[in-house]
Amino acid sequence: MMRCFAGCLFLLVMLLPARAVERWPVETWTPAFDYTGQARSLDYAPLRTASKPWRICASYPHLKDSYWLSVNYGMVEQAKRLGVRLKVVEAGGYPNLYRQIAQIKDCAKTSDVLIVGPVSFSGLTPAIRDISKTMPVIAAINDIDSEGITAKTGVSWTAMGDAVGNYFASRHPKGQPATKIAWFPGPKGAGWVKFVEDGLLPRLANSSADIVAVKWGDTGFETQLLLLEEVLEEHPDIDYIVGSAVTADAAVSLLRTKGMSRSIKILADYFTHGTYRAIKRGKVLAAPTDSPVMQGRIAIDQAIRALEGKLLFKHVGPLIQMIDQASIEKLNVTESLAPAWFKPTFQAK
Secondary structure, three states: OHHHHHHHHHHHHHHOOOOOOOOEEEEEEEOOOOOOOEEEEEEEOOOOOOOOOOEEEEEEOOOOOHHHHHHHHHHHHHHHHHOOEEEEEEOOOOOOHHHHHHHHHHHHOOOOEEEEOOOOOOOOHHHHHHHOOOOOEEEEOOOOOOOOOOEEEOOOHHHHHHHHHHHHHHHOEOOOOOEEEEEEEEOOOOOOHHHHHHHHHHHHHOEOEEEEEEEEOOOOHHHHHHHHHHHHHHOOOOOEEEEOHHHHHHHHHHHHHHOOOOOOEEEEOOOOHHHHHHHHOOOOOEEEEOOHHHHHHHHHHHHHHHHHOOOOOOEEEEOOEEEEOOOHHHOOHHHOOOOOOOOOOOEEO
């Protein structure tokens, strides 16, 4: 009887379908770390487990908006899934270069690998060069000088800007009456701002856009709100506000207060919970998503692969999707946005 039971159980197990291998659609670049190189799409197979409970330290520019909160969620969930320890530090904003340098140096003392979302393209390079002598360094989200970098998780911010510019140009082609734009690039020196402009501005130049105001500043809500108030005082007749997701959030609030929501349209150059809700309600026209939750997951996977000698692709990132009211229902929200219950998390294991 027992032999029969064992044999039947074995047969049942053999007949059960094998668990599907998880795949993430991504892009990779050749040569690595060069977004002007050859891009190709592939299905990325993440690790199922880590060989040991590695110690990972991740440094963010800030956790002031839901974009980095979504990155945080992706990292925390992937670290838990793979059984590794994660410590998170954040610099408090893009002006705080020296704080982030101190944080990553401190991280290097107690971690096996460093993940860094940089506040500056080149300002961290000397510190990263030294840290990379003792451990892998994974660049995440914002672009950075490749010296000392083992692998990168990210998308081309030039392509993000291009997506926004192309969307605008399709609505306002060259030859139509001028469309007045106020442009809010973000903080000068941040690793993504210049690249967004490199993609956006050529597209706008080939449209009816007339950029009448440019306002630089940190991506904190209060800072962006003050900049928006300045622009509306100087140029009350603008047609579009184009800027960060935080700019878009602040603009929705300010335009509603001033009764200007119908006369001024909003485009964001990345995607957060606020832009998701505003697009659904028709308050923001569109924004590109680079799937920050997935980027957080990929960064953890790359960190472990680098430690275990399993790094297959040195530079990968999710596919960019332009989201508006026509496409938002097709979006896999779990790849872009942390759940509503998730709070900033600084330790995970």
